Structures are given as structure tokens and as C-alpha cells.
Amino acid sequence: MGRKVIKRILVSILSLFVISIFSFALMQLAPGGPMAMYAENPKITAADKERIKVQMGLDKPVHIRYYRWITHMLRGDMGKSYMTGRPVSTEILTRLPATLKLMFASFIISVGIAIPIGIYSATHRYSFADQIVTFGSFFGISIPSFWFGLLMILVFSLSLKILPAGGYSTPWFDPSEYPLIIRPIAVFIENFKYLIMPAIVLSLMNTASWSRYMRSSMLDVINQDYIRTARAKGVPEKQVVNKHALRNAMTPIITIMGLDLPSFFAGAVITETIFAWPGMGRLFITAVNNRDYQVLMGIVMVTAVLVLLGNFIADLLYSILDPRVKYEG
Amino acid sequence: MKKKNVTLIIVAVLVVAFGLYYAFASKSALGPKKKDVLVWGMLTDVETLNPILSEASAETIMMNGIFSTLMKVNDKLEFEPDLLEELPEVSEDGKVYTFKLRKGVKFHDGVELTAEDVEFLYEMKMAPGNIVPSRAMWEKIDKFEIIDDYNFKITLKELDVTWLEGWAYSECMIPPKHILEKEYAENGNSLTKGGEFSRNPIGSGPYKFIEWKANEYVKLERFDDYYREGSPKIKTIVYKVVPDTNSLLAQFKSGEIDVYDGAQANQYKELLAMKEAGQKIEVHKYPAYVYMHADFNLRNPIFADKRVRQALCYAFPKQQFIDTVLDGIGTWADSCVAPNCWAFKPELKRYDYDPDKAAQLLEEAGWKLGADGVRAKDGKKLSFSITTNSGNKIREKFNEIAKQEWDAVGCDVTIQNYEASTLFGDILENVKFDIAVFGWSAGFDPDCKTLYHTEQIVDPATGATGQNYVGYSNPHLDQLLDAGLKEPDQEKRKEIYYEIQDILAEDVPYIFVYYYNEIAAVPANLANFKPNPTQATNTWNMYEWEWK
Numbered sequence: 001m002g003r004k005v006i007k008r009i010l011v012s013i014l015s016l017f018v019i020s021i022f023s024f025a026l027m028q029l030a031p032g033g034p035m036a037m038y039a040e041n042p043k044i045t046a047a048d049k050e051r052i053k054v055q056m057g058l059d060k061p062v063h064i065r066y067y068r069w070i071t072h073m074l075r076g077d078m079g080k081s082y083m084t085g086r087p088v089s090t091e092i093l094t095r096l097p098a099t100l101k102l103m104f105a106s107f108i109i110s111v112g113i114a115i116p117i118g119i120y121s122a123t124h125r126y127s128f129a130d131q132i133v134t135f136g137s138f139f140g141i142s143i144p145s146f147w148f149g150l151l152m153i154l155v156f157s158l159s160l161k162i163l164p165a166g167g168y169s170t171p172w173f174d175p176s177e178y179p180l181i182i183r184p185i186a187v188f189i190e191n192f193k194y195l196i197m198p199a200i201v202l203s204l205m206n207t208a209s210w211s212r213y214m215r216s217s218m219l220d221v222i223n224q225d226y227i228r229t230a231r232a233k234g235v236p237e238k239q240v241v242n243k244h245a246l247r248n249a250m251t252p253i254i255t256i257m258g259l260d261l262p263s264f265f266a267g268a269v270i271t272e273t274i275f276a277w278p279g280m281g282r283l284f285i286t287a288v289n290n291r292d293y294q295v296l297m298g299i300v301m302v303t304a305v306l307v308l309l310g311n312f313i314a315d316l317l318y319s320i321l322d323p324r325v326k327y328e329g
Numbered sequence: 330m331k332k333k334n335v336t337l338i339i340v341a342v343l344v345v346a347f348g349l350y351y352a353f354a355s356k357s358a359l360g361p362k363k364k365d366v367l368v369w370g371m372l373t374d375v376e377t378l379n380p381i382l383s384e385a386s387a388e389t390i391m392m393n394g395i396f397s398t399l400m401k402v403n404d405k406l407e408f409e410p411d412l413l414e415e416l417p418e419v420s421e422d423g424k425v426y427t428f429k430l431r432k433g434v435k436f437h438d439g440v441e442l443t444a445e446d447v448e449f450l451y452e453m454k455m456a457p458g459n460i461v462p463s464r465a466m467w468e469k470i471d472k473f474e475i476i477d478d479y480n481f482k483i484t485l486k487e488l489d490v491t492w493l494e495g496w497a498y499s500e501c502m503i504p505p506k507h508i509l510e511k512e513y514a515e516n517g518n519s520l521t522k523g524g525e526f527s528r529n530p531i532g533s534g535p536y537k538f539i540e541w542k543a544n545e546y547v548k549l550e551r552f553d554d555y556y557r558e559g560s561p562k563i564k565t566i567v568y569k570v571v572p573d574t575n576s577l578l579a580q581f582k583s584g585e586i587d588v589y590d591g592a593q594a595n596q597y598k599e600l601l602a603m604k605e606a607g608q609k610i611e612v613h614k615y616p617a618y619v620y621m622h623a624d625f626n627l628r629n630p631i632f633a634d635k636r637v638r639q640a641l642c643y644a645f646p647k648q649q650f651i652d653t654v655l656d657g658i659g660t661w662a663d664s665c666v667a668p669n670c671w672a673f674k675p676e677l678k679r680y681d682y683d684p685d686k687a688a689q690l691l692e693e694a695g696w697k698l699g700a701d702g703v704r705a706k707d708g709k710k711l712s713f714s715i716t717t718n719s720g721n722k723i724r725e726k727f728n729e730i731a732k733q734e735w736d737a738v739g740c741d742v743t744i745q746n747y748e749a750s751t752l753f754g755d756i757l758e759n760v761k762f763d764i765a766v767f768g769w770s771a772g773f774d775p776d777c778k779t780l781y782h783t784e785q786i787v788d789p790a791t792g793a794t795g796q797n798y799v800g801y802s803n804p805h806l807d808q809l810l811d812a813g814l815k816e817p818d819q820e821k822r823k824e825i826y827y828e829i830q831d832i833l834a835e836d837v838p839y840i841f842v843y844y845y846n847e848i849a850a851v852p853a854n855l856a857n858f859k860p861n862p863t864q865a866t867n868t869w870n871m872y873e874w875e876w877k
Binding site for chain 1: 346347366368373374376377382384460461462463464465521522523524527528542543544545546548565567569570571572573575576579580582583585747748749750751752753754755756779785793794795796
């Protein structure tokens with residue numbers, strides 16, 4: 001297996017290289033450029049624009065810019081943002097805590113709800129509760145997250161006034177204002193109250209779709225011979241479902257989660273925008289709008305690494321959950 | 330049974346925790362806010378807080394707290410001295426300006442601000458290693474002479490009566506030489522947006538910089554040694570970034586932000602309704618210096634004929650557009666000079682909606698109606714496209730109405746909208762449009778040379794760049810534009826700009842559509858909030874703000 005892993009890693013590196021060439025080329029092909037930020041300001045003269053172009057190195061041909069980018073990249077330098085002038089790695093790292101927090105919270109919510117619901121509706125197929133769950137799932141998949149997010153704000157912030165409408169932290173929050181005993185609680189809730197709504201909105205889509213996958217995967221397994229055998233042996237129903245069936249039904253779900261995981265990384269644009277969450281999605285969309293090539297390349301490469309890693313981990317887990325599956329590089 | 334217990338315990342703990350938290354949370358984001366904090370909602374984050382490199386108005390909004398300028402443009406659109414004792418003295422020939430600085434103005438680190446800091450700003454603007462957005466006003470300087478610590482003299486290469494205005498805006502905020510010169514030298518003779526000072530600025534303004542959390546907020550705190558005695562009054566200013574206008578409104582309603590500056594036209598009614606419902610807020614609406622315009626590409630033979638351009642002006646229902654699409658939140662425009670500018674000419678040629686006149690003008694120009702309802706001339710159809718940046722709902726709406734109305738008078742219009750960076754980076758720069766719809770920010774000064782002068786015509790073939798995208802050339806107008814910059818007497822200047830406006834209204838290289846109206850919503854108990862439509866932005870006088 002060790003050799004297979006090494007082979008897989010080498011193939012991944014090659015893929016990353018190809019991805020980098022393609023994405024760099026595609027970005028250059030898209031019309032417009034970083035200079036567009038100066039377009040609607042009549043004070044910036046033509047001479048100013050020419051000078052800035054040269055200063056930013058945008059006057060050089062594409063292949064030279066790519067060569068410059070890749071040689072720096074190999075040394076671990078992702079370049080600097082055209083917009084903020086800060087290293088791309090800094091831009092990404094400062095967004096990372098907020099992104100991870102949101103990813104983690106919404107992942108937990110999705111898994112925590114989708115799996116029990118999926119199991120329940122599979123074991124109670126066509127019951128009233130199953131119909132409700134099915135309806136709920138399609139509802140969850142179909143409603144746009146910006147609408148759901150604004151609805152949450154309307155209910156919990158404007159009507160009930162129990163949660164903030166958006167943000168990440170309170171600039172004037174001072175734990176020392178709280179009595180010592182409840183200080184840790186205050187700090188926890190200070191963080192939690194901003195997180196709760198965006199995490200729910202972000203998890204909605206995955207909760208809904210994963211519960212559908214869980215249901216169908218469970219149904220497949222439940223009709224297998226070995227389940228019938230277990231039941232015939234007189235194993236209690238609870239044990240049949242939780243031990244014999246669940247483990248087998250989980251394998252395809254794990255793959256789907258592994259594949260979905262990278263989309264959390266920069267894919268939460270709408271949720272982050274509505275709730276003013278300072279995460280990676282907003283960094284990405286600002287970079288796209290401003291044609292900040294350096295930042296875009298940075299995020300694309302990190303996401304590419306995550307996709308490859310997600311697949312790799314899903315494959316590994318697969319072979320652990322199901323010993324019949326041999327890991328083939 | 331056990332599982333149920335666990336769930337119950339978790340729920341109980343959460344309820345108790347939240348209960349305790351809110352019991353003590355009088356100062357939290359949701360409780361009644363401390364009187365000494367003001368939260369200002371921002372739609373975008375900033376890129377730098379270094380005035381040498383800054384370009385965006387969001388940055389000005391924040392830097393007005395941190396830095397001072399030599400003079401200000403107040404809400405009545407007059408100059409007033411800020412760091413200066415009095416407005417600068419101008420020589421007979423209008424080329425030499427003598428400045429006299431206030432004594433005892435301190436930077437936030439306690440060092441005194443002197444004429445050397447001002448000279449350093451000039452050097453930094455011209456330093457080849459710095460990516461300065463605009464050097465236009467600095468390149469006009471011939472000599473900068475320091476007389477003593479508080480007095481200095483600037484000589485211009487040639488007379489330019491608009492030159493002084495720049496000193497009131499963020500590009501002329503004075504940074505401390507003793508701090509910035511180190512960074513400049515250590516960084517290989519250049520300053521960048523990624524540099525230390527960009528993210529940790531020190532100025533002489535009413536507020537000290539405390540922290541900047543990317544995409545989250547920027548926090549400032551009162552500077553006790555500010556040169557205006559007794560101010561500022563409010564202790565902490567927080568600029569909170571909320572990247573969506575719906576969310577901004579929601580946060581304004583919930584009280585998480587105090588000031589919602591730049592509210593959308595379609596939110597105006599809702600804000601007024603809030604006020605009528607008894608919420609203690611004030612809603613300001615005032616004309617801005619930004620106008621929307623539709624540009625004709627005059628290189629296209631169809632639009633080379635003035636009658637066609639005038640016909641399209643007559644065929645567009647401008648007033649109806651302002652009343653319905655903009656909900657009345659806009660001011661009719663006939664030229665590029667703003668209605669609140671001293672050089673604005675009130676009685677200009679007006680293009681009130683008149684489709685019959687439009688048809689008549691098109692007939693005169695030789696465009697005859699064909700069997701298919703489309704006009705043609707010499708076998709060529711009157712067909713063209715209209716473009717704007719997609720996502721801008723108002724501009725998209727303009728295009729839809731224009732198509733409908735112009736098709737009705739015999740044109741064949743195609744709508745072709747592009748994403749903003751494509752439109753501005755490619756379609757305009759490479760002149761690939763027939764009619765392009767976008768906005769310009771006009772100055773507080775009526776000068777508009779960069780838009781209409783022959784020197785500024787864009788030509789991708791020769792590589793000539795500028796902002797005359799339409800390709801308008803009129804030797805008489807060129808003369809007037811040049812003369813306008815050289816005439817020190819305001820009354821005489823007014824005459825020049827009156828003539829310029831007449832020419833533009835007659836020639837219509839653009840359809841001037843409307844002047845934007847700005848909307849700002851603030852708490853009723855915030856005193857001295859005075860909206861300012863110039864580039865100085867609404868935080869221009871934040872040292873005066875006070876909670877009543």
C-alpha cells in the first residue's frame with residue numbers, strides 16, 4: 001500500500017501543476033484586469049494608468065508572468081495581492097480561523113441531523129414521518145440561502161432580538177465586565193451567538209442532500225441477504241440497524257462528504273456576505289471582481305490541494321470501513 | 330432513556346448560559362449600546378490606510394478620523410482651513426501659493442507636525458517606487474520651498490485654478506515623515522499597501538488607530554491631544570464591514586450599526602417608514618456629484634450625426650425613469666456640472682420626452698422607416714447595441730427602457746451587458762461599444778477636461794489612452810476647457826463653463842441622465858452629522874460629532 005500512496009502523491013503533484021497552468025491561462029483569457037478598479041475615477045489620468053501597469057508588472061507577457069509566479073510558488077511564496085499589497089498567504093491565513101469555524105460548525109450540524117434522519121426514514125419507509133422528511137429535504141435543497149438567511153435575520157434579530165444580525169465578534173467585548181464564574185460562558189456565547197445563524201444556513205443544503213443519500217444507501221443495505229440472516233438469527237432490530245446495516249450504508253456517504261468538503265472552503269460566499277462573516281468566500285469573490293490574479297491563484301491552488309486530499313482521505317476511509325475494498329492507487 | 334437525558338441536559342445548559350449572558354450583556358451587540366461607541370456600517374473593506382497610496386472613498390471615510398488635511402471643504406461647499414492658520418495666499422500671477430501651518434499640532438505619537446511633513450508627502454507622491462493612484466496634482470508643482478517650520482511656498486509650473494482643491498481631500502492627508510521615511514528606506518525606496526504603515530497608521534487627526542480586522546472592522550479611539558480643544562467627543566468609532574445592502578439595513582434596524590451611510594434608493598421609503606413608526610432616526614437625502622450617462626461611440630457612423638444623438642435623447646423618458654425606476658431619488662441632468670456647483674447653468678437645452686420630434690430628427694438625418702419597422706439609410710439598418718455593467722439594476726433598467734423606446738421610433742437595439750471588470754477593463758478601453766452606460770464622479774470644481782478634450786481620446790490602434798472614450802473632438806470646446814483652467818476670476822470662469830455646458834447639451838456626446846442622490850441614515854441623537862457630497866465624504870467633520 002505504501003508504494004500506491006507514493007504513486008498517488010506523485011500523480012497529485014502532476015495534476016496540481018496542470019491545474020495551475022490551466023487556471024492561470026483562463027484568468028488571463030477573461031477580459032478586464034486589475035486596472036479596472038481605476039475605471040470610474042476621472043481623476044486618474046491615462047499616464048497614471050500606464051505607470052501603475054508597469055509598477056505592478058502587468059505590462060509583461062503572460063508566459064513570463066506565469067514563470068515568475070510558478071518559480072516563486074515552488075519556493076513557497078504565493079506572491080502579493082494587487083489590491084492590498086499583502087502576501088497572499090497572509091490574506092488566506094487571516095481568513096482561515098473564521099472559515100474553519102464556520103465549516104466545522106455547519107459540518108457537525110449537517111452530520112448530526114442528516115444521518116439520524118436518513119436512517120429513520122429508511123427504516124420507516126413511506127410512513128407519514130418519512131413523507132415529511134422527504135418534503136423537508138427537497139424544501140431544504142430548493143430554497144436559496146440568501147432568502148433563508150434574511151428570513152433568519154428577520155426572525156431572530158429583528159423580531160425576537162436574541163441573535164446579532166451579522167458580524168464575527170463584538171469590537172468592544174470585554175470579558176472582565178462579567179463576574180468571574182460566568183466569564184468562560186460569556187466568552188463562549190460571545191463567539192457562539194455570531195456563529196449560530198450562518199452555520200445553520202450553510203448546513204441546510206448539505207443536511208437536506210446528505211439525508212437523502214443516507215436514506216437511499218440505507219435502503220440498499222437493508223434488503224441485503226446478510227441483514228435478513230441477522231434478523232433470522234434473532235438479533236434485535238436496533239442492533240441490526242445500528243451495527244450491521246449502518247456501517248455498510250456509511251461508505252458511500254463518506255465519499256460524498258469527502259467530495260463536498262472542499263466546497264465549504266471558498267463556497268460559502270452568499271452566507272458569508274449576508275452575515276458579514278470574514279471568511280474565505282468573501283476573499284475569493286472580491287478577488288474575482290477585482291481580477292486580483294495572485295489571490296485567485298492562491299485560493300485555487302489551496303482548493304485544488306483540498307479536493308485531491310479529500311478524495312484521497314475518502315478512499316482511505318473506504319478501505320477501512322469496508323475491508324473488501326483494497327486500496328488501489 | 331439515557332439519550333434523552335443527555336439532550337435535555339444540553340438544552341438546559343444552553344438556556345441557562347444564554348440567560349446568564351444576556352442578564353449581564355448590557356453592553357453587548359444587542360443590548361443598549363454604550364454612549365461612547367459609534368458604529369458606522371461599511372459596504373466594503375479597505376485596502377490601505379496609507380494616504381499616499383489610497384484611492385477608494387471607503388478609505389477616506391476611515392482616514393478622516395486618523396489624519397488631518399491642510400484645509401477642508403465643508404458641508405456648505407466652502408473651503409476652510411484645517412491644519413492651516415488661514416487659507417493660503419495666492420500671488421498676482423496665480424502660480425505661487427504661500428501656506429502657514431498652525432503651531433503645536435501633534436501626531437498621535439506626540440511629535441509635532443511641521444512643513445517638513447508636508448514636503449515629505451510631495452516627495453513620496455513623486456517617488457518612482459510608490460504606486461500612487463494619481464500624480465496629476467503633484468506633477469503640476471514646480472518648486473516646493475520651506476521657509477521655516479510652519480511656513481512654506483509652492484510654485485506651479487503653469488497657472489491652474491483648480492489645483493488647490495486637492496488639498497482638501499484624502500490624497501493630501503499628512504502622514505508623519507519621521508515614521509514613514511524609515512519604512513520607505515527599509516523597503517528599498519518604496520511604500521506598498523502591504524507595508525506596516527498601511528495597516529498601522531499614525532496621523533494627527535481626532536482619532537487614533539487601534540485595530541483593523543480584515544473584512545470585519547476597523548476601530549479608532551479618541552486622541553486626547555487633538556489640536557481642536559475639547560474634541561472629539563465620542564470615545565470609540567467602529568467601522569463595521571457588512572458586504573450586503575439588505576444586511577446593512579437589517580443591522581441598522583437592529584441597532585448593531587448606528588450610521589448607515591450610502592443607503593440604496595429602494596431603501597429610502599423603508600427608512601422613512603421606520604422614522605414615522607417612531608424610531609429615533611434621521612434620514613438625510615442630498616444630491617451627489619456622481620452622474621449616470623449613456624456614451625455614444627462617435628466613431629460609429631450612425632452616431633457621428635448629431636441629429637441621431639439628439640433624437641435618441643428625445644426618445645428617452647428621463648423624468649419617468651427618475652420617478653419610477655429611481656423612486657424619485659435622483660436629480661435630472663443636462664450636463665456634467667452638478668446642480669449644487671457654482672458653475673451650474675440652470676437653463677440648458679432640455680430633452681423632454683418627445684418621440685415625434687425624435688422621429689422627425691431621424692427622418693431629417695436620412696433614416697427612413699422600412700417595412701419591418703426598422704429605419705435604414707443607404708441600405709444600412711439603424712441597428713446598434715447598448716451596454717452596461719451587469720448586476721447594476723438601475724443601469725440594466727435604463728437599457729431595457731431605452732431599447733423599448735428606441736425600437737418604437739424605428740431603431741433596432743440589442744442589449745449586451747458585461748461584468749464590471751470586462752466593461753471597464755476591455756470594452757471601454759478598447760472602444761468595443763456602440764452606447765455604454767455608466768457613472769462618473771464629477772468634481773466639486775466644474776473642470777471636465779479629461780472627459781471631452783481631444784488630447785484625451787482613446788485609440789487602441791495608436792495606444793493612445795485617456796477618458797474620452799466617446800472620441801469627441803471639438804476645437805472650440807478644447808480652447809474653452811484649457812481657458813477654464815487658467816482663469817482665476819470666478820465670474821469669468823462661470824461664463825466659460827456656461828458656454829461649455831451649452832455646447833455639451835447641444836452636441837450630446839453623452840446622454841446625461843441623472844445625478845445620484847445620496848442617502849444617509851443616522852440616530853436622531855447624533856449631533857453635528859453634516860452630509861458632504863464632495864470627496865471629503867460624510868466623516869469630514871467627525872471631530873464635531875456628539876451624542877445628545
